[in-house]
Amino acid sequence: MQLSDRTVAAVTGAGSGIGRALALNLAARGAALALADVNEDALNETALLARPFGGRVSLHMVDVSREAEVAEYAAAAVAAHGRVNLLINNAGVALGGTFEELSQDDLEWIMGINFWGGVYGCRHFLPHLRVAAPARIVNVSSVFGLIGPPEQTGYAASKFAVRGFSESLRHELRGSGVGLSVVHPGGIRTAIARRARPGSLTTRPRAELERGQADFERRLVTSPHRAAARILQGIEGDEGRILIGTDATVIDVLQRLFPARYMATLDRLI
């Protein structure tokens, strides 16, 4: 699907990181934008940066884990722009800690945003995307949708779910004029690790949790701008699966070579 000033893109999680970079890259291509986030100030800031490119920008306060809000978002985006032909389900959160440190509520919280948020997006935008075809859905998974490292049970479960759902839907939509890409970014330099929730049942001291977060942040090497540019390249190339960063490529290869033992090799590399 070619991106142009005829593109109308709905982007969730547009207030920060990859979502903001996607909004700005799309704005630079002349696309009209229906931007959503749960953080109003952050969303307004993205709008301030995107509007000078001249395309139409609408803003939508949406908690993607609430289906009614996503349904309203789809209707409002189409009302504002006449149609939507690109949906990017990008909003996401992180959750750290061992399985025993995570409460059931923690797991349901992350599945609600990372998995159900994307499903609601697909459900409520798909009828509009079909009308606007050629159109595309982009669902953001992770390298943790390819491998499951320790202390990522909740996050990896949500991102494997995004991948399984997306691959099946992509095959289902073949020939419909609505394409689908699933994105597996490696470490991208955004606020995600800083904002990650520790498991509610953890008894670790705060300093240890902060050290863990800082260690994780050091592995976030690719800029959000590069990640967004790679996603747009994948959209234009009708790629079903978009890997971002050398780390993602290495992880993908290791997972194929050693499907049950990739962690040992990765531990050595890290």
Ligand SMILES: NC(=O)c1ccc[n+]([C@@H]2O[C@H](COP(=O)([O-])OP(=O)(O)OC[C@H]3O[C@@H](n4cnc5c(N)ncnc54)[C@H](O)[C@@H]3O)[C@@H](O)[C@H]2O)c1
């Ligand atoms: N940064 C990375 O290294 C990395 C790696 C792999 C995958 N990802 C995925 O990329 C996506 C974007 O993450 P990012 O790194 O840009 O993070 P980020 O924290 O910088 O941005 C995420 C945005 O999503 C918004 N958001 C959070 N909960 C929401 C909700 N319930 N409803 C609507 N918006 C909500 C936040 O307010 C924020 O603006 C996520 O799905 C994340 O899991 C990130």
